[in-house]
Amino acid sequence: MTISRRQALKTMAGAAALAATPLSGFAKGSDDIVIGSLHDLSGGLDILGKPMQDAMLLAVQELNDAGGLLGKKISVATMDPQSNMQLYAQYAQQMALKDKVTALFGGITSASREVIRPVMKRFNTLYFYNTQYEGGVCDRNTFCTGQTPAQNVDKLVPYVTKRWGKKIYILAADYNYGQITTDWIKKYAAQSGATVIGADFFPLDVNQFGPTIQKIQAAKPDMVISVLVGGAHMAFYRQWAAAGMNKKIPMASTTFNNGNEHIVLSPAESDGIVTAFSYFESIDTPTNKAFVERWHKKYGADYPYIGELAAATYQGVHLWALGVKKAGSVDRMKTIQALESGISFDGPSGKVTIDPATHHCTLDIQIAECQSKKWKILESFKQQKPVDTAAVCDLIKTPNENKQFVIKV
DSSP states (O other), X not given: OOOOHHHHHHTSTTGGGGGXXXXXXXXXXXXXXXXXXXXXXXXXXXXXHHHHHHHHHHHHHHHHHTTOBTTBOEEEEEEOOTTXXXXXXXXXXXXXXXXXXXXXXXXXXHHHHHHHHHHHHHXXXXXXXXXXXXXXXEETTEEEOSOOTTTTHHHHHHHHHHHHOSXXXXXXXXXXXXXXXXXXXXXXHHHTTOEEEEEEEEOTTOXXXXXXXXXXXXXXOSEEEEEOOSTTTHHHHHHHHHTTGGGTSOEEESSTTSSSHHXXXXXXXXXXOEEEESOOTTOOSHHHHHHHHHHHHHHOTTXXXXXXXXXXXXXXXXXXXXXXXHHTSOOHHHXXXXXXXXXXXXXXXXXXEXXXXXXXXXXXXXXEEEETTEEEEEEEEEEEOOHHHHTTOOTTTOTTOEEEOOOOO
């Protein structure tokens, strides 16, 4: 049965209701440890933000059920920036000054991260960015738990060019992630003896792709690689299938598992898409099976899908908690120093270890193909390091660095 976007999101634990209250998910006591959740629960990226919020609440529930941290319960302060950069800035400051969160988890796009990050730095509040992105952030106050191009694009491009051919057409979101990831695709294509014959970029609110599909038809690539992001861009996959192009030109994507895209779309619209991520719900390990069981126990058997960003957020909260436990304190610098000791968490995606020099994670990568609303894992790569960011960032040598480097591709 085809599930509409509205039907799918409706099952996601009513997360949008959380936006109306500054503190939600747990009753806040005067002595609680408070962490912040700043994710899009409405707006153009809510399909990604709602599962990230749900992941935070599950992780915190698990920690509280196990006795909390340092003898205290954890509370979650939640605000909905509605995919609006001005609200991101406003709410990030409110989280730091009014709610006095110990750590903030939030942001989806690189633009939102770069709004949040300087605010957290200014007000000495620890920040976790739990989204795959283009790499290069070098900031001792920030920890990035998602994958970077040297971890997933490096595996995806050689696989699809060997399988499908040497001519690639790219469709990408028109902001940092889409533009820089396109450059990485070109780099790895060249290393594989392939060529990018076209690349088009789209603002996040674009939902009409007819002229682009005609351009692709005329270009006759061996494959399309999608770097599209968010709810509006899902229209491309529908229009691509409606034009019959999914039967003629295969597709890969660097983004098509961040949320529940393959659940919202029909099998006819999503089958055959190949992607590379750290997490898929179909990972066949006892740890992941137990995680999925706990998730559905909390949110219901009909929860559409647990995507990459939800898993990275869940693991980010647990990594933070391990840092606090090791530090024996919620003090920001003590926690940072503890996290820099190389803390690992055995999570649903596998072993995740914080790299002290970059504050990024070493993690497993899987290549998978969408089949009937499920992901069939094709290849696995263990413990991939964030070597792209490591090429420009060493927080052990330069602990006061505070910027995002544009990595030379």
